[in-house]
Amino acid sequence: MLDTADTPVAAEPPRRPKGIYLLPNLVTLAALFGGFYAIVMAMNGRYDLATSGIFVAMVLDSLDGRIARLTHTQSAFGEQMDSLSDMVSFGAAPALVAYEWALRDLGRWGWIAAFVYCACAALRLARFNVNTHVVDKRYFQGLPSPAAAALVAGFIWLATDAGLDGDGLQWPLFALTLYAGLTMVTNVPFYSFKDLSLKRSVPFATLVAIALGIAVINIHPPTVLFALFVLYGLSGYAVYAVRKAKGKPASVLSTSTDEPDERGLHE
Numbered sequence: 616m617l618d619t620a621d622t623p624v625a626a627e628p629p630r631r632p633k634g635i636y637l638l639p640n641l642v643t644l645a646a647l648f649g650g651f652y653a654i655v656m657a658m659n660g661r662y663d664l665a666t667s668g669i670f671v672a673m674v675l676d677s678l679d680g681r682i683a684r685l686t687h688t689q690s691a692f693g694e695q696m697d698s699l700s701d702m703v704s705f706g707a708a709p710a711l712v713a714y715e716w717a718l719r720d721l722g723r724w725g726w727i728a729a730f731v732y733c734a735c736a737a738l739r740l741a742r743f744n745v746n747t748h749v750v751d752k753r754y755f756q757g758l759p760s761p762a763a764a765a766l767v768a769g770f771i772w773l774a775t776d777a778g779l780d781g782d783g784l785q786w787p788l789f790a791l792t793l794y795a796g797l798t799m800v801t802n803v804p805f806y807s808f809k810d811l812s813l814k815r816s817v818p819f820a821t822l823v824a825i826a827l828g829i830a831v832i833n834i835h836p837p838t839v840l841f842a843l844f845v846l847y848g849l850s851g852y853a854v855y856a857v858r859k860a861k862g863k864p865a866s867v868l869s870t871s872t873d874e875p876d877e878r879g880l881h882e
């Protein structure tokens with residue numbers, strides 16, 4: 616009978632530590648820097664540069680996920696890194712820039728508005744992470760945080776471009792900050808554009824329309840971009856009203872943070 620105690624056991628090869636994909640996470644870090652840069656510039660009174668940092672972070676945030684999918688470098692680490700970057704760039708940064716620019720003149724009302732926006736951004740990102748599998752991919756559940764940041768930063772960018780320093784604009788910014796923040800945590804559906812594929816062929820007229828769109832934006836970027844994000848920020852409520860009028864399931868405010876099946880909350 617073979618003595619198993621004397622049988623040599625093949626040694627397991629040493630496990631290599633799992634690495635981190637560089638390219639998509641490098642883009643995410645660059646987006647995080649955009650939010651950090653915006654905060655620093657606001658502290659130094661350079662609100663034009665602060666708002667630019669937020670918009671640059673928006674562009675980079677739209678690229679990191681696409682780069683990860685195209686290069687097959689998706690990872691759980693990348694998803695968490697992206698959420699943390701979004702919290703800084705589209706949660707803390709817009710709130711602090713708005714507070715430094717005008718909301719501080721409102722006293723406690725100013726910091727309350729800034730905090731509500733920041734808290735809603737955190738809640739929206741947390742809900743997005745746990746509701747990924749129960750929400751229609753064609754729509755965002757609530758206003759996405761980059762669009763909310765664009766509303767706040769776009770307003771400040773437009774005002775500073777016109778030579779205004781925030782005097783007399785405290786309450787309009789207060790209202791806009793609350794609107795952007797609270798809309799993030801509603802169940803109002805906002806079109807996600809995720810069903811558009813860059814790999815599909817498109818009519819020639821589509822390229823002409825894109826060229827015209829770029830030309831229109833260049834007429835006066837602060838005005839055009841802010842107007843586009845205002846329209847997008849209102850579009851969810853229009854979709855909500857249309858779905859309600861047609862008798863289709865309409866979203867309501869969700870207070871659940873549970874990951875399991877939440878179909879009943881989205882009717």
